[in-house]
Amino acid sequence: MEIQYIKGVGPKLSKYLNLLGIYTVKDAIYYFPRDYEDRNNIKPVYDMVDGEMVSIIAEVSLIYPSKKTSTGKYLNRIIFKNSSGYIVGVWFNQPYIKNTFKVGERVLLYGKVSKRMGEVQLIEPQYEKNPGEAVGGINPIYPINKYVSQKVIRKIIYQSLLNVEKEVSEFLPENLRKIYNIPDIVTALKNVHFPADKFVLKLSIDRIKFEELLVLQLGLIMAKNQLSVKENAYPIPVCKEMKEFKDALPFNLTGAQSKCIREILTDMKKTKPMNRLVQGDVGSGKTIVAIIAMFNCAMNGFQSAMMAPTEILAEQHYHSITGLLNRWGITAALLTGSMTKREKDEVLKRIASGEIDIVVGTHALIQENVEFKKLALVITDEQHRFGVRQRAELISKGHNPHVLVMTATPIPRTLALFMYGDMDISIINELPPGRQKVDTYFIRPAMKNRAYDFVKTEIEKGRQAYVVCSLVEESEKLEAESAVETAEFLSKNYFKDYNVGLLHGKMNPKEKDEVMNKFKNGEIHVLVSTTVVEVGVNVPNATVMVIENADRFGLAQLHQLRGRVGRGQYKSYCILIAEAKTNEAVQRMDIMTKTNDGFVIAEKDMELRGTGEFFGTKQHGLPELKMADLVRDIEIVKKTRDIARELVETGKIFESEYELLRREVNNKFGDSFDYTMFN
Numbered sequence: 317m318e319i320q321y322i323k324g325v326g327p328k329l330s331k332y333l334n335l336l337g338i339y340t341v342k343d344a345i346y347y348f349p350r351d352y353e354d355r356n357n358i359k360p361v362y363d364m365v366d367g368e369m370v371s372i373i374a375e376v377s378l379i380y381p382s383k384k385t386s387t388g389k390y391l392n393r394i395i396f397k398n399s400s401g402y403i404v405g406v407w408f409n410q411p412y413i414k415n416t417f418k419v420g421e422r423v424l425l426y427g428k429v430s431k432r433m434g435e436v437q438l439i440e441p442q443y444e445k446n447p448g449e450a451v452g453g454i455n456p457i458y459p460i461n462k463y464v465s466q467k468v469i470r471k472i473i474y475q476s477l478l479n480v481e482k483e484v485s486e487f488l489p490e491n492l493r494k495i496y497n498i499p500d501i502v503t504a505l506k507n508v509h510f511p512a513d514k515f516v517l518k519l520s521i522d523r524i525k526f527e528e529l530l531v532l533q534l535g536l537i538m539a540k541n542q543l544s545v546k547e548n549a550y551p552i553p554v555c556k557e558m559k560e561f562k563d564a565l566p567f568n569l570t571g572a573q574s575k576c577i578r579e580i581l582t583d584m585k586k587t588k589p590m591n592r593l594v595q596g597d598v599g600s601g602k603t604i605v606a607i608i609a610m611f612n613c614a615m616n617g618f619q620s621a622m623m624a625p626t627e628i629l630a631e632q633h634y635h636s637i638t639g640l641l642n643r644w645g646i647t648a649a650l651l652t653g654s655m656t657k658r659e660k661d662e663v664l665k666r667i668a669s670g671e672i673d674i675v676v677g678t679h680a681l682i683q684e685n686v687e688f689k690k691l692a693l694v695i696t697d698e699q700h701r702f703g704v705r706q707r708a709e710l711i712s713k714g715h716n717p718h719v720l721v722m723t724a725t726p727i728p729r730t731l732a733l734f735m736y737g738d739m740d741i742s743i744i745n746e747l748p749p750g751r752q753k754v755d756t757y758f759i760r761p762a763m764k765n766r767a768y769d770f771v772k773t774e775i776e777k778g779r780q781a782y783v784v785c786s787l788v789e790e791s792e793k794l795e796a797e798s799a800v801e802t803a804e805f806l807s808k809n810y811f812k813d814y815n816v817g818l819l820h821g822k823m824n825p826k827e828k829d830e831v832m833n834k835f836k837n838g839e840i841h842v843l844v845s846t847t848v849v850e851v852g853v854n855v856p857n858a859t860v861m862v863i864e865n866a867d868r869f870g871l872a873q874l875h876q877l878r879g880r881v882g883r884g885q886y887k888s889y890c891i892l893i894a895e896a897k898t899n900e901a902v903q904r905m906d907i908m909t910k911t912n913d914g915f916v917i918a919e920k921d922m923e924l925r926g927t928g929e930f931f932g933t934k935q936h937g938l939p940e941l942k943m944a945d946l947v948r949d950i951e952i953v954k955k956t957r958d959i960a961r962e963l964v965e966t967g968k969i970f971e972s973e974y975e976l977l978r979r980e981v982n983n984k985f986g987d988s989f990d991y992t993m994f995n
């Protein structure tokens with residue numbers, strides 16, 4: 317049922333609700349509180365502690381007239397009293413507040429305690445007039461926008477819940493609910509929003525987490541089972557040219573790279589298909605590891621395919637591969653969405669005939685009708701940009717091929733195990749020698765010109781720079797437009813004596829290519845870009861990364877962007893330009909200036925914002941988790957994982973009792989399997 321059928325929702329409000337992602341009554345029912353206020357915490361004034369949230373019932377005792385502060389704000393103070401003492405309500409810039417109260421009136425106040433100069437204050441407390449004796453209860457606090465207030469969203473959700481029986485049906489079988497003490501779905505949904513008490517609230521939240529995680533686990537396990545791991549991959553021995561190949565590389569492999577390569581080559585010798593995740597921070601040198609695996613495969617007469625999330629990256633890999641492998645008589649080809657049909661058909665024919673040993677491509681690799689002659693190795697680079705389904709589709713092109721997955725996203729081991737099923741994991745925990753820390757600075761927009769002066773001095777030294785733009789909040793402009801404007805501005809001002817290039821996702825691939833090549837050749841000094849340069853791009857001569865509106869990015873993304881510099885012998889710098897209006901934003905910028913370690917950044921990010929940013933399921937092409945958190949709820953993760961495994965292994969999942977659960981899994985995964993993050 318559409319949300320506008322709810323009482324009180326007109327066209328306007330329904331538009332505002334859409335902005336919150338609420339289109340239907342069911343969406344509203346699944347729009348969960350971000351927090352709760354416990355109005356049962358009623359204390360005498362003398363027991364109140366600074367910083368805590370409290371409720372108090374008191375009488376209006378004195379209303380002061382509005383006062384203007386030195387900073388030009390209106391300050392309003394109202395004194396309330398009850399038998400335990402006096403408490404002062406403080407409001408800023410809400411002069412009308414003084415007219416909403418009358419002396420002698422009884423009110424319930426709820427807010428944060430601030431103890432200042434001998435006073436107990438509540439800062440901008442919520443209030444309810446003439447409350448009954450049995451006040452309080454636990455109230456939901458929803459994420460809102462400036463068009464929809466707490467009051468309104470509460471009402472909408474309350475109304476929506478009146479239809480809950482029509483909108484949702486129980487899909488967890490009764491026996492499961494009995495064993496694990498799980499409330500039914502209607503009880504759970506009602507209590508998640510408007511809890512009867514703390515105990516039921518906890519049970520209800522846990523139920524929602526349980527169902528989300530169980531569905532996720534079942535989907536993952538069932539997807540994996542489709543890729544039946546049979547013992548009939550092509551066994552690929554280490555070719556006799558391997559040593560010569562390694563010796564001819566322009567650098568010595570790091571210890572971590574060598575170890576990882578050993579693990580891969582050992583896997584490939586077996587008839588059991590390799591299933592390995594290579595995890596290494598940006599710049600740790602994952603590409604060469606992949607190239608060596610493909611080299612070995614080709615020298616044994618087999619084909620390999622490598623999938624990258626952007627055309628720029630696919631091309632770059634293609635060039636690295638041909639550069640290193642051509643002289644061994646190995647033929648590589650590129651397959652991307654932007655090639656003409658004729659070009660594609662030509663490549664497809666040569667892949668099918670087996671003439672091409674290595675194919676590098678974007679998702680075109682799975683979209684086009686690619687038929688391989690003898691595909692034995694499948695690699696996905698920057699796996700976090702692909703969905704589970706896409707990896708599975710590429711794998712299905714081969715006959716139980718060996719699988720290698722590469723990612724720069726640091727994932728704690730427990731989570732990696734969960735995300736990637738039973739993959740083996742190699743970690744490249746060492747950067748090539750000579751790499752220096754990328755010095756990172758956080759500056760305010762007012763200091764911008766100093767940043768650009770600095771860029772100039774680097775260009776004078778022969779280096780190059782990136783300037784990454786993003787949107788300023790609530791701007792209607794396309795990201796691309798903002799890059800176009802910045803490029804224009806910079807080329808007319810700071811960098812009028814240099815070449816400024818422009819790169820964004822809306823350009824056609826030929827143009828992108830040209831620009832990228834010019835940047836690589838050093839013809840472009842400053843590359844103004846959107847986040848399309850985020851993954852994988854490798855131009856070792858670039859030493860400065862300027863990120864405008866840096867507070868608009870997550871830490872993971874900033875870390876990836878910063879990884880574009882510091883890839884060669886030169887000292888490199890990252891300059892974050894941001895207003896950073898909130899405390900959290902400042903903290904995030906500070907973290908970036910303090911460490912270059914992806915794992916540390918991941919941890920800090922989790923502390924600040926939960927797992928969403930780094931380990932969010934959406935990032936991995938999985939259904940979104942609205943309530944559960946893969947780190948905080950690790951116990952439920954484990955429990956549901958065991959349950960899902962048992963259901964699948966025993967075949968119980970196919971019994972009629974589980975039909976609705978199966979359907980739920982299909983629904984959830986059906987949507988998200990197609991979820992991609994291509995620029």
Ligand code: ADP
Nearest residue numbers: 567568569570598599600601602603604748854
């Ligand atoms: P990532 O792990 O981010 O994919 P790349 O594979 O793109 O990193 O490697 C980053 C840069 O480091 C490339 O220029 C690559 O040639 C270089 N490189 C890789 N391994 C080594 C090594 N062992 N010694 C020196 N440079 C290396």
Ligand code: MG
Nearest residue numbers: 602603697852
């Ligand atoms: Mg890479």
